Amino acid sequence: MKKQIRINVSLDENLLPEKLEWETDDSDEVNESGASMISFWDKKEQQALRIDLWTKDFTTDEMKTFFVQTLLSMNDSLEKATGDKETCEGIRKFGLELGKRLKVMKD
DSSP, rough: OOOOOOEEEOTTTSOOOEEEEEETTTTTOOEEEEEEEHHHHHHHEEEEEEEEEOOOOHHHHHHHHHHHHHHHHHHHHHHHOOHHHHHHHHHHHHHHHHHHHHHOOOO
16 A cells, blocks of 8 residues: 655745645645655665755744754654663753753743
């Protein structure tokens, strides 16, 4: 069985993203987004490949929040995949402190 996720990027006259939308095969809903960070693992080259996009009206504060939340979410995935609780606790503490420094998380 195959499933598809489609990402549609609308560009302005200067080729800057104006709108990001994504949809899946099993839903009629089109979801609008302000930013996206997609990573793929290249098995042959043994390296991460990334596609980072954000719309031109995505605010700096939204990017700070998005980044911190993504970092903490990636940490959760790392802990689940590796079971390395000690390392992941350090990353979690860093992510929470970063969120406080960027003023996107409360004490």
